[in-house]
Amino acid sequence: MHDEANRYNRVHEKHLLQVDHVSKSFSGLTALLDVSFGIERGHIKALIGPNGAGKTTLLNVISGILSPDSGHVYYREKDLTRLKPHEIAAQGLSRTFQLVRLFTANNAKVLDNLMIGAHLKLKPSFVKSFFLRGAVHHQDNVVRETAYQMLRLVGLERVVVDYSPSSLPFGNQRLLEIARALMSEPEMLLLDEPASGLNDAEVEGFKQLLLTIKKKGITILLVEHNMKLVMDVADEIVVLNFGRKLAEGNCKEISSNQQVIEAYLGSDYINLAGGNLSG
Amino acid sequence: MLFIALFPATLGKISPYYNTVLILVGIYVILAVSLDLLIGFAGQISVGHAAFFALGAYTSGILTAKHGIAPPIALLCGLFVSGLVAWGIGRAVLRLKGYYLAMATLGLNAVIVKLITGFASLTGGASGLLNIPPFRIFGLTLQDHTYYYYFVWGIVILVMTCCLALAKSPFGSTLIAIHSDEEAASTLGIDCPKYKLHVFVISSMLAGVAGSLFAHFMGFIAPDDFDIFTSILILVMLFLGGVGTIYGAALGAAFLKLLPEVTYRFQTYELFFHGLILILVLIFMPKGLLGILTNVKNWLLGSKYLSNPSSLGTDP
Amino acid sequence: MIDLSVLLQFLFSGITLGSVYALIAISLVIVYNVSRVLCFAQGEFFVFGALTMITLTALGIPMWVGFILTIIIVSGLGMVIERLLIRPVQNSSVGMVITMTIAISLCLRGLGLLIWGREAHTLPAFTKSKALAIFGAYLSVQVLWITAAAAIVLLVIWLFFEKTLLGLSMRACAENRLGASLVGISVWKATLFAWAWGAALGALAGIVIAPLIFVRYISGTMPMLKGFTAMAIGGLTTVGSVTAGLLLGIMEAYTVGLISSEFADAIVFSVLILVLLGRSYGILGKTEDGGM
Numbered sequence: 001m002h003d004e005a006n007r008y009n010r011v012h013e014k015h016l017l018q019v020d021h022v023s024k025s026f027s028g029l030t031a032l033l034d035v036s037f038g039i040e041r042g043h044i045k046a047l048i049g050p051n052g053a054g055k056t057t058l059l060n061v062i063s064g065i066l067s068p069d070s071g072h073v074y075y076r077e078k079d080l081t082r083l084k085p086h087e088i089a090a091q092g093l094s095r096t097f098q099l100v101r102l103f104t105a106n107n108a109k110v111l112d113n114l115m116i117g118a119h120l121k122l123k124p125s126f127v128k129s130f131f132l133r134g135a136v137h138h139q140d141n142v143v144r145e146t147a148y149q150m151l152r153l154v155g156l157e158r159v160v161v162d163y164s165p166s167s168l169p170f171g172n173q174r175l176l177e178i179a180r181a182l183m184s185e186p187e188m189l190l191l192d193e194p195a196s197g198l199n200d201a202e203v204e205g206f207k208q209l210l211l212t213i214k215k216k217g218i219t220i221l222l223v224e225h226n227m228k229l230v231m232d233v234a235d236e237i238v239v240l241n242f243g244r245k246l247a248e249g250n251c252k253e254i255s256s257n258q259q260v261i262e263a264y265l266g267s268d269y270i271n272l273a274g275g276n277l278s279g
Numbered sequence: 280m281l282f283i284a285l286f287p288a289t290l291g292k293i294s295p296y297y298n299t300v301l302i303l304v305g306i307y308v309i310l311a312v313s314l315d316l317l318i319g320f321a322g323q324i325s326v327g328h329a330a331f332f333a334l335g336a337y338t339s340g341i342l343t344a345k346h347g348i349a350p351p352i353a354l355l356c357g358l359f360v361s362g363l364v365a366w367g368i369g370r371a372v373l374r375l376k377g378y379y380l381a382m383a384t385l386g387l388n389a390v391i392v393k394l395i396t397g398f399a400s401l402t403g404g405a406s407g408l409l410n411i412p413p414f415r416i417f418g419l420t421l422q423d424h425t426y427y428y429y430f431v432w433g434i435v436i437l438v439m440t441c442c443l444a445l446a447k448s449p450f451g452s453t454l455i456a457i458h459s460d461e462e463a464a465s466t467l468g469i470d471c472p473k474y475k476l477h478v479f480v481i482s483s484m485l486a487g488v489a490g491s492l493f494a495h496f497m498g499f500i501a502p503d504d505f506d507i508f509t510s511i512l513i514l515v516m517l518f519l520g521g522v523g524t525i526y527g528a529a530l531g532a533a534f535l536k537l538l539p540e541v542t543y544r545f546q547t548y549e550l551f552f553h554g555l556i557l558i559l560v561l562i563f564m565p566k567g568l569l570g571i572l573t574n575v576k577n578w579l580l581g582s583k584y585l586s587n588p589s590s591l592g593t594d595p
Numbered sequence: 596m597i598d599l600s601v602l603l604q605f606l607f608s609g610i611t612l613g614s615v616y617a618l619i620a621i622s623l624v625i626v627y628n629v630s631r632v633l634c635f636a637q638g639e640f641f642v643f644g645a646l647t648m649i650t651l652t653a654l655g656i657p658m659w660v661g662f663i664l665t666i667i668i669v670s671g672l673g674m675v676i677e678r679l680l681i682r683p684v685q686n687s688s689v690g691m692v693i694t695m696t697i698a699i700s701l702c703l704r705g706l707g708l709l710i711w712g713r714e715a716h717t718l719p720a721f722t723k724s725k726a727l728a729i730f731g732a733y734l735s736v737q738v739l740w741i742t743a744a745a746a747i748v749l750l751v752i753w754l755f756f757e758k759t760l761l762g763l764s765m766r767a768c769a770e771n772r773l774g775a776s777l778v779g780i781s782v783w784k785a786t787l788f789a790w791a792w793g794a795a796l797g798a799l800a801g802i803v804i805a806p807l808i809f810v811r812y813i814s815g816t817m818p819m820l821k822g823f824t825a826m827a828i829g830g831l832t833t834v835g836s837v838t839a840g841l842l843l844g845i846m847e848a849y850t851v852g853l854i855s856s857e858f859a860d861a862i863v864f865s866v867l868i869l870v871l872l873g874r875s876y877g878i879l880g881k882t883e884d885g886g887m
Contacts, residue, residue, distance in 0.1 A: 086467075376689075379871050381693050389864040551701075
């Protein structure tokens with residue numbers, strides 16, 4: 001029975017991504033301890049928890065920026081744990097960051113950011129750029145079209161692509177980062193607090209964007225503090241606290257989970273169905 | 280690009296003395312432009328470019344002077360040797376960032392120069408390598424400086440075209456991504472170490488080409504021509520002209536090589552002014568001479584060419 | 596095969612060189628830890644210290660006075676540079692800062708050329724006494740001055756950074772710039788004095804070795820690079836720098852003596868590269884990110 005349960009944890013066919021007993025500490029400080037969960041293909045799973053719970057660390061482990069001390073990360077039943085970030089991206093995982101990291105060196109523009117996002121599609125090389133100029137040019141045009149489509153998708157069609165990303169208002173910068181992450185046509189998207197700093201109207205629009213992305217068949221792991229957004233879009237939620245998994249389940253289960261409520265606010269009861277729990 | 284094409288053609292008619300100077304200008308343009316790919320685009324601070332300049336020059340020099348190998352083949356060998364060394368050491372060195380990379384490349388330059396000086400039997404040591412024949416191609420001996428001038432600048436134009444093409448291509452965009460944020464770039468699938476290595480090798484090979492051209496031009500080379508001060512000079516040229524634009528590098532190289540012609544009387548002040556000009560450029564005009572010229576052009580042509588409202592300086 | 600006196604002679608040379616490298620390394624460490632800037636112009640402070648001292652002495656000023664004046668002048672120079680040139684680019688990318696310090700180094704070198712010309716200069720020894728003979732090797736008294744200077748410097752540094760308010764605030768900045776400023780420490784003052792220290796130590800290194808070498812306007816580059824090597828080996832700490840500096844100097848002296856001076860330098864710089872690479876692979880301790 002124990003074995004069966006382990007095997008269930010390790011590789012569940014419907015799970016596109018499987019986090020398996022992942023632990024990570026930094027100089028004695030435990031960031032993650034034995035975290036396991038899976039995400040079904042095509043679902044939106046929210047990763048929530050108080051500040052410092054280890055959510056971003058977990059994203060960093062999944063995307064390959066950090067190596068876990070123990071445990072594994074499986075994607076489509078393939079072990080990603082020791083792969084480098086670019087290899088993981090090549091598997092079909094794309095991500096955004098908590099603090100937007102757009103490219104601005106050398107006067108890079110909005111369009112440049114999107115074109116770079118298509119790197120996995122373009123596969124540029126010195127040889128190609130030098131000797132196969134015609135083919136590169138053609139590919140370029142195709143990707144450019146895709147870039148414009150992507151801007152339309154995220155709602156940035158009115159942005160002038162020749163401007164620097166830093167000239168965009170903050171909310172639009174986030175949208176641009178998401179558009180960039182989508183350029184490689186990923187199977188799965190990891191989003192790190194994409195709605196933080198957005199006002200209510202923007203969050204509403206963002207909710208629609210997430211649902212649109214989901215309709216395209218892309219699986220999403222969403223780290224968020226905005227509980228209303230989470231409740232509205234997430235198929236499942238997993239809760240972290242002090243690096244440990246506290247609870248996992250659908251929205252109803254989580255919102256009535258006593259431990260989760262306590263983790264966020266001590267022993268005061270609040271209605272998790274509404275309101276923002278950040279800070 | 281038209282600008283570039285016209286330039287040498289008009290100057291070809293000038294007296295032989297200027298040909299000499301302009302050949303050197305051309306060589307340094309190649310050096311500066313190749314360094315721009317590495318520093319300006321990929322953001323990897325290398326203060327040891329002269330090491331590859333030296334490798335190309337000495338390989339060419341030794342092969343032609345001591346073994347009678349045809350110059351074009353020697354040039355290719357020089358290119359190859361530079362590239363090989365860059366390949367060998369690049370992976371490891373490019374793991375370093377910022378100051379450590381700068382220091383490592385400085386160290387590399389110093390090591391190579393010291394090794395060249397040390398193996399005197401092979402390289403002529405501190406007193407230099409003599410009797411390097413002029414360039415011979417297709418039976419034509421480019422003894423006359425005018426012919427060599429066209430040859431060198433032909434190569435310069437070729438190099439610049441290549442670098443510009445690379446810069447504007449997806450490869451160039453990848454370098455820019457690496458320059459901006461390596462970690463973010465890697466999450467988009469960019470294999471940063473690979474691309475950094477590639478640009479390092481390309482940049483070094485071009486420096487090797489410049490080295491070969493230099494060796495055949497001077498007829499005599501010594502380790503002092505390739506020390507860290509030369510690397511620093513190339514760096515100054517790059518920043519002075521406007522880093523990250525290819526054209527800027529060429530402009531800076533031309534400016535710094537032609538300046539002594541105008542101010543030869545003040546030769547002792549040269550070093551001081553190099554430093555001073557660079558300081559002023561860094562503080563007041565980070566976009567360099569090219570930036571100034573662009574602003575002037577925009578101003579002359581009016582609001583039709585208003586620069587991008589959020590144009591950032593080219594951050595090195 | 597090689598007798599003891601020769602080996603001992605190399606040892607003495609090594610300690611001499613090593614002390615100078617240690618001093619330069621410490622100066623780099625202080626400046627880097629507090630202001631996060633690596634000063635490429637450190638070699639120029641070294642040269643300026645030596646040449647200013649030489650000039651002042653040549654003018655007939657007594658050595659003690661000249662010494663103090665030189666230190667004051669060069670520290671002042673360091674502070675001016677920090678205020679005018681480093682402050683504006685403090686927060687730019689590393690490339691900008693590196694290029695700025697290179698530019699400063701060029702400027703100072705050019706200035707050195709203008710003021711002191713291309714010739715080499717030297718300083719008379721601090722005390723006129725015959726070299727000590729130890730086991731057949733000659734130990735110049737100047738070497739004793741150098742090691743004494745280094746030891747005193749270490750003591751003063753320790754006192755300063757442990758006991759004085761300014762020193763403690765500088766250490767705070769080194770550890771956490773933002774945190775330090777949030778608790779009311781004047782970061783700008785700390786940085787300014789870090790540069791004063793850096794320049795002063797560089798000058799000191801130049802002054803104490805001036806009697807043993809010929810100093811020219813370009814003499815600063817090699818010591819700077821080697822001082823940096825010591826710093827890299829020593830791991831950005833004072834103690835580490837001293838140990839590494841001494842070891843480096845001794846190693847260099849033996850290589851110069853037993854092989855050749857060119858290869859000695861090549862080896863020193865290869866060590867630099869290897870140490871830096873080793874750090875990046877995490878071999879020699881914590882990985883540093885080179886200031887980015």
